[in-house]
Amino acid sequence: MNEPDLIDEILTKTKTIAVVGISDKSNRASFGVSAQMQRRGYRIVPVNPALQQVLGETCYPSLRDIPFLVDLVNVFRAPEFVPGIIEDAIAIRARYIWLQEGVNHPEAVARAAAAGLGVVADKCLYKEHLRWQAEHKGD
16 A cells, blocks of 8 residues: 555556545535546546536546446545445446545455555645656656
8 A cells, every 4th residue: 555656657547537535615625635536638537426426527426327348436424434435436446546635444444455446645636646757757
């Protein structure tokens, strides 16, 4: 978990990011991080049962409602919700799960890893993307 090689792999191979707990409020981290990643060419798939659309994309009530494959599940929910989200990520055959800063659940992380998902926990996807870009500038 959280190995630099895994983070590099995620940022290189991911095309589609399902964002669980996204908000449509521009002052929320889930919106800002997702907007930045969208600007950098990733497809954002919002997941929030209270919303219809975010960042110009259809919002789905749950991961299991997404009718296509996603590469990465990015989680902006409290730790107590992580076990269910990880079960859903496994069910939809996501390749990776990313728990944002302040989000971790060691037992659920172990379950995700045992199911073959690459896992990053308690790190900001956007901050790691900026670091990755700086390291690969000129590649």
